[in-house]
Amino acid sequence: MSTTKIPLLGKTLDELKTLVAELGMPKFTANQLASWMYEKKVASIDEMTNLSLKNRELLKENYEVGASAPVHEMRSVDGTVKYLFRTPEGDYIESVYIPDDDRATLCVSSQVGCKMNCKFCMTGKQGYTASLTAAQILNQIYSIPERDTLTNVVFMGMGEPFDNLDEVLRALTVLTADYGYQWSPKRITVSSVGLRKGLVRFLEESDCHLAISLHSPFPAQRRELMPAEKAFSITEMVEILRRYDFSKQRRLSFEYIVFKGVNDSLVYAKELVRLLRGLDCRMNLIRFHAIPNVDLEGTDMDSMIAFRDYLTAHGLFATIRASRGEDIFAACGMLSTAKQQAEKNADNN
Template sequence: MEKEHLLGKTWEELQAVVAEAGMPRFAARQMAAWLYDKRVTDLAEMTNLSLRHRDQLSQRYDVGRSLPMQSQRSVDGTIKYLFRVGDNDFVETVYIPDRDRATLCVSSQVGCKMNCSFCMTGKQGFRRNLTSAEIINQILSVEHSDQLTNLVFMGMGEPFDNLDEVMKALTILTADWGFAWSPKRITVSTIGHLAGIRRFLDESHCHLAVSLHSPYPAERLQIMPVEKAFHMDDILELLRQYDFSHQRRLSFEYILFSGFNDDLVHADALARRLRGLDCRVNLIRFHAIPGANLKSSDPRSMEAFRDRLNHHGVTATIRASRGEDIFAACGMLSTAEKERK
């Protein structure tokens, strides 16, 4: 029988494990410290638990750690990792060093249901949700794990389509008994899942990023079928109900496609859409993927778009393109491995 993982369990769940095993209540805090502070990989390393209790736990549980099966290193220092999850599924995790910052981009699903036309992960279709253990394992099992300064849920999958497990992971990351990270170190990206946004903003203080990619709903629908379910107008109306002026940051992701959404008319329309929201816009250059007719915007157009937004009072920056020599687009490495298998 496959063992249950202790990694990814919340404080309450660890207390339940301890109670069921007949262990003293303080053992839950000891286990949390071993898992999330000392970052052990085996139950035998939890040496302040009695040998009897460790043996008892090992009959049903393991820690749940696993190393990536392969990695690719870019000339710019970016490292893309491939993790096996389950028997024949794979997810990607990307380490991005940048001067005094070290950011890890993690996945939340195997594949994705959203089928955005510019996304390789969407072309895989949906396989399954990752567990909180599989999410946390990505963070603990890459090189330089202890040097991370920031975390972004922008890898494979839609985080709010796996809301319960993602929220569990966020709790573990920010709780004093877990990683004790400041929520300001974490950003979660969404296509605009309304119920997910609402719960996330009510229960978390982490930053939020929303994928927009056009100021026009009909045009957005052409590249993001999810516009049918989660209308741009409804997303913006919901966001206007929350205060983003202090601890939490709101940003919009906007991939620029040549001849589609990268002219100044679009920039003006986007500024009108976002008027009154305390936010920023991250402009992203498109990494071409097989089967997509969209093309990358040229640097001059991207700079003009950025400058136009800034002129309108909307803070806009161009995200540096990283890892272009190592399957830069998310989902390409896992697709290649799946096809090889």
């Protein structure tokens, strides 16, 4: 992507209407632009052949589609692909393509780095650099070879989506709008540690699925794992979630990374049942992928199965998420961290 031209990608139909009006183009040009990008997925303004040559040249003076291909990719033996994108500022972000039978999911990033600094997350160790624009978020979908076979998108990559909610909501609008990708909100999940203002706004303004990073039902321990607990406790969060209906279109799930000897005993399972009793939700149990310089380990499968079975037997539906891509820097943030470190080392030599 050029740093001097403005990307058209990520603009809503209303924004495109404003743009063409300012340029003195016919109103219907906005719909044409949306169709070329979100339906036909062109790479350049020159390909928009039903626009007059004059209007294409006018657009190109200050605008571009704004799509850019991944700069690197790693392919796993299980079919998982991790893509590395570079922003105009030279930062790196990751997306992960996960094929699974009849599903094809893309995990996208919403920020460069992250402010949340969760103990178990490599992205958090990078610190926060920038929030992505809607164009940069959508480019992760727009510019991969598998884009037309995707069945689901999850905002579970680098960054905290609720810390960049304006741009995330703009991207969700394009993904679900009639003029955009025309996806059902049921195909999209947004994952968050839970930020109070962002949570309420997301629940009010979007119908997409919600996944909350939980990882411990005990506030004091969750605070050690996830500093965001200090500002907005899991108990407060659950009380807010109880005000909303998750029985129909939108699904509520909780992500629970299971750490050996930390949160994998039935004491934790019992407290989860107590905390979430009566809330229409599901629990996704995730085995921990080790990251450098963090004294946490993944638990064994027998413990995970016992944990899952206890939850399900007591009314809290739980699944164990299959580990994918362990041979290709599977943990979020590891590939971008490795790339950044390699460039620093090259600069120092």
